[in-house]
Amino acid sequence: MDFEIRYTADQANFRKEVAAWLGDNCPPEVINSEWIHTPPAIYERQRELGRKLGAKGWLYPVAPTEYGGGGLDTDSARVIIEELGKLGLNLPPYYDSGGVLGSMAILVWGTEEQKQKFLPPIYKGEVRTWQLLTEPSAGSDLAGVSTSAVRDGDEYVITGQKIYIGSDNGAEGFWTIARTGDPKDRHKNLSWFWIGKGTPGLSWQPMRLLGDQDKNTVFLDDVRVPAIALVGGENNGWKVASTHLELEHGFRTDIGSTLNEHKTLDRLIKHCQETVIDGERLIDRPGIRDQLVRLHTHAEVARVWGMRNFWMASQRKQSYEGSQSSYASKTHRMAMTRLIAELAGPAGMMRNGPAPAAEGELALVAEGAIGSSHGGGTVDIQRVVMSRRLGIGRAEGQSGAKLA
């Protein structure tokens, strides 16, 4: 086994090229800027960087070049992700889960014409995309959505309501699943639609969730989309969705996200090293030390699982491991929150005032932990997926969904 990504000389040169390019093109105010709750002026600059990356094929580096992607290998993509990471940025440098997840679904299930039409705007950063899945009466049970799509000539008319969607600062691209068949034909009555920029009938109302998450209620009032917007064929939407759910349940071709675990922990450790009470550093108290090592161990497991998943996904061998990582990181974050309060005291939960622990960063993580334990599937749903994949109580396990 070899746990290290060995970069070729070409990739090492590519790293220099990326670093130099980012030095020239990344606006200073974007460096270390937030993903959520982003001030509009900063958001505009993030998008500007996104379009520049997109023009080079670096916004979606592994996506095929014929649709505007970079056509790069996954290791080169990691180079870009790592270099952006050094600037405190993700790829894309703004929230675009709809683009990351939806583009994969289109790539796997779309016709040539659909790929030509829908993918370039995503890959080039011209649109930022929201995924419109959850409804007031259908969350975990995504297959039970009641938003409907009715064929009318060369168009489909979509009507319904979605909730907990997207982010602040709006979006230009959207996709959704809606019911096109008989309510009784569960999993065989759904269709997957792309909804382009400026489509009439689509509107949203902001909602603020715990931990400063900006989400929206989205209304679809007789939204008319052309027949070409139907991806994967009528009543085949559940299969299309399985592709992006696979990604959302923990399989990414990057492993950058798993480093967040260590980031917060490192901040907490630093706080315990720097805080002296009664002449003793917090970290020198055996109880605190022991707790921190336990968290360190969790974070190490998360890191190694992240590498394992990266490897599995690159070999297209993924099974239950994505949901396992997702479950672990959701529950780990909650445990960390509890420990922040315990170790850093009330200051650990403060974001301002004279003495917020770790400049308020710990508070931010703690606040986000609960909400992020639901997004992309609850901890219970992660276990449901794992159980199916492992074949618990079933003759055999189910295999992973189709990825491009």
Place this chain on the structure above:
Amino acid sequence: MNLDFTQEQDEIRDGIRKLLRGIADDALLIGLQGKETGYLPAIWGGLSEGGWHGVVIPEEFGGFGLGLGDSCVVFEEYGAGPLPHLYFTCAGVSPYFLMEAGTDAQKQRLLPSLADGTMRVTVAAAEVEASWTGAPVKTRLEEHDGRLLLSGEKMYVPDALGATHALVTAKTASGGTALVMVDLAAAGCARELLRSFSCWETRLAFDGVEVSADDVIGGIGADAAPAIARAISRAIPGLAAYQVGSSQSAYTLALEHSRTRIQFGQPVGRFQRVQDHIVELINHLDSARWLTYETIWQIEQDKAGSQTAIHTLKALVADSHWEACNASHEVHAGIGADMQYGLAKHTHLSHTLFHFLGSPSWHRDRVAVTLGW
């Protein structure tokens, strides 16, 4: 990056697996439970024939000289049964003590006998008031009228009733630590099986047992403590692999049971509460598995953080093996508690190994120290 095993490792696994299926099947291992010792000539001899006792011993001393990763493939299979921990200790722990602490002459003399299975060497470090790694030991090695005598008591020794020899830690007059090879048949040496929620943990008592200068590993006057610490670190990945193999079996049993046990008209694995036990089980298993593999790789690559990784690994695996077995019991309920079923031998092993080579809390402290906190 490549997280597949090498073809050679796959072949090693096939080899040991096939052998163990023949000489140590489940019925045999279930029958061993509750016996005075886990040593069984038929199993031991079968392993001797293939040279398996010498997997970590270099070729120049009569062993296979396998690399760390390759030897851990073998120990993972040892855990699957599991083979009693005497077999693991003899092959995966004692050799490192000799390799780290022994003089060249001692290695020449002793290691070939470990490799071919003529000596079954266990290790004796802990005492009533001393752990593997903590408080100073009270067992003493002293010179009386030109004779070297060993006196004291050792606790939690892996299966001394099945071993021929023990490597014993003792204090010397100079205050240093000596590592002594003791023939357990020697006069003044008594062994006793401890009854516990573990397996084949024994007490050794030395009442002025005479040893020769040759038996003092590293020579008289050498302080063996640093070598012992190194040996423990070298043995931990193999121990972890051994426990991963055992945890995997606890998982396989649970998964199979979830499919075949019908209650309330359906396989019990259809109940989410049962699923949750199995999910926790595989989370523990996979934590241990992948940390083991990565630690092995870190050591092989001589990575800067490998010492921290070793301590992290021992602390984690002690916990995860224990919890994996518990979870499997929850899935099985009554039948898992039946000693004839085959799960209990894993559970006992997980308890036995919990403090072996240092307790988890001690290793967690070493994590903090090596990280420079």
